[in-house]
Structure formats: structure tokens, C-alpha cells
Amino acid sequence: MRKGLMDMTIREAAALLDAEVLCGEDLLDREIASACGSDMMSDVLAFVKEHSILLTGLLNPQVVRTAEMMDMSCIVFVRGKQPGEAILELARSSGIAVLRTEYRMYAACGKLYAAGLRPHASEKI
Amino acid sequence: MSEPIRITYEVDGEDFMSAGTASTDMKRVLRQLGLDSEIIRRAAIAMYEGEINMVIHAHGGVAEVAIYEDRIEMNLIDHGPGIPDVELAMSAGYSTAAENIRELGFGAGMGLPNMKKYTDEMTIETEVGKGTTVRMVVRTV
Numbered sequence: 001m002r003k004g005l006m007d008m009t010i011r012e013a014a015a016l017l018d019a020e021v022l023c024g025e026d027l028l029d030r031e032i033a034s035a036c037g038s039d040m041m042s043d044v045l046a047f048v049k050e051h052s053i054l055l056t057g058l059l060n061p062q063v064v065r066t067a068e069m070m071d072m073s074c075i076v077f078v079r080g081k082q083p084g085e086a087i088l089e090l091a092r093s094s095g096i097a098v099l100r101t102e103y104r105m106y107a108a109c110g111k112l113y114a115a116g117l118r119p120h121a122s123e124k125i
Numbered sequence: 126m127s128e129p130i131r132i133t134y135e136v137d138g139e140d141f142m143s144a145g146t147a148s149t150d151m152k153r154v155l156r157q158l159g160l161d162s163e164i165i166r167r168a169a170i171a172m173y174e175g176e177i178n179m180v181i182h183a184h185g186g187v188a189e190v191a192i193y194e195d196r197i198e199m200n201l202i203d204h205g206p207g208i209p210d211v212e213l214a215m216s217a218g219y220s221t222a223a224e225n226i227r228e229l230g231f232g233a234g235m236g237l238p239n240m241k242k243y244t245d246e247m248t249i250e251t252e253v254g255k256g257t258t259v260r261m262v263v264r265t266v
Contacts, residue, residue, distance in 0.1 A: 042239075
């Protein structure tokens with residue numbers, strides 16, 4: 001049914017993105033089924049399915065709240081954005097891994113897509 | 126019929142960064158009650174959107190949650206400016222949020238449509254200059 005698609009672990013995603021793990025070392029073997037890249041949390045809340053990874057350049061605690069409500073297990077901050085301790089603390093208490101990559105949004109999404117991580121089939125509006 | 130579990134949250138309208146604390150807590154309670162994860166997710170997203178709305182538009186308010194055997198009821202009560210045209214506010218992409226809210230990742234005009242999408246019932250009572258009450262129900266059986 002999901003021919004050509006594959007799940008990957010957070011650890012594998014981190015390796016593909018040359019990402020630094022900022023918190024959630026213990027969550028790295030969790031599987032992710034999909035990904036979403038957005039700086040607009042309103043859209044994330046409207047369209048994303050669970051077990052996804054959230055790639056964003058937006059840097060505020062509502063990114064973590066959004067991921068938490070959506071049952072997302074990992075946030076990747078792109079463009080080398082460095083979240084502050086308040087954001088990381090919220091992520092720790094919510095059981096969400098946080099990564100940081102130097103890649104920009106387009107390249108970061110492209111790397112995960114090329115490795116087989118696809119959006120949900122219903123993603124086209 | 127056993128009594129519902131009732132929780133009341135004050136939503137601080139002055140602090141955008143802390144918006145979502147009520148939703149986080151409600152989610153934790155629903156998890157402890159062992160409800161289905163997809164039902165919890167729907168209720169939490171709807172509540173979170175409502176909380177964000179109250180902070181962005183209405184200087185905060187009160188969120189009342191009642192958990193019955195067969196449903197979760199969420200009442201979001203504010204004394205903000207009210208909604209002049211509910212039908213317009215319900216249309217996807219329509220927003221009156223300020224530019225600084227968009228820079229924070231919200232104000233795309235998806236809040237109310239999203240709340241309706243994730244709940245089984247939603248009603249809005251609103252009066253311009255008086256405030257708004259949004260009542261949402263997520264059925265659990």
C-alpha cells in the first residue's frame with residue numbers, strides 16, 4: 001500500500017540533516033512516518049498527521065505546543081536556528097526530540113524526501 | 126450517570142508565549158483517563174486553537190472542560206470584542222489577526238474552521254462589544 005515509501009527513525013533523519021541533537025537523545029529510535037515543513041503553525045494544526053517530524057524556522061514556544069498537540073515526536077530547527085532553554089525545557093517535558101540543522105528549509109525537506117520520507121497521501125489539498 | 130470531571134482554566138491574555146498551558150494540562154488529564162489517542166488529539170488541537178484565539182483576539186478568558194462518560198465538552202468564554210460576522214470568521218483563510226501574530230506563526234485564518242473540523246459539535250455565541258462563547262463537544266464513544 002505504501003509502496004516506495006518508507007518510515008525512518010529520528011536518528012536516521014538527524015544523520016541525513018547533519019543535525020545536532022539538542023534534546024530527546026532517548027527518543028532517537030522512534031519511527032517517523034511523515035514530515036512537514038512550515039513556519040505557519042496554523043497550517044501545521046490544520047493539515048498534519050501524527051508521527052510526523054516538524055521542520056521549521058520559527059523560534060518560539062508555540063512550535064513545541066503545536067507539535068505536542070499534534071502528537072509529533074520531533075522538531076527540526078532549520079537554518080541553524082538555536083532555540084533557547086525555555087523551548088528545550090518545554091520539549092523535554094512533552095517528550096519531543098529537538099534537532100538543529102544548518103540546512104535551509106528547502107534543502108532539509110528535500111534530503112528527507114529523497115531518502116524516502118514522504119508526506120501523507122492525503123496531503124494534497 | 127456519574128458526575129463529569131470538571132476543570133476550569135484561566136487563559137492569560139497578556140502572555141502569548143504561555144498560551145497553550147490549559148490545552149497541555151487537559152491533554153495530560155485525558156491521557157490519565159486512558160481515552161483513545163486520536164480522540165485526545167482532536168480535543169487537544171481544538172482546545173489549543175481556542176486558547177490561541179482567546180489570547181490573540183480577546184485578552185484571554187476562561188476555558189471550562191467537562192469530561193463525561195461519552196463526551197468531552199469544552200467551553201471557551203471570553204469578554205473580548207465579539208465576532209461581527211461569524212460566517213466570515215468561519216471561512217478558511219479569513220483572519221483579522223495583526224501582522225505581529227503572523228510572525229509568531231498564527232493568524233492564517235484556520236483557527237475556527239480547524240476547531241469545527243476536529244470536534245463533533247461546535248456552537249458560537251457572540252455579541253459585538255460583549256464577548257464570545259465557543260462550545261465544543263468531542264464524543265468519546
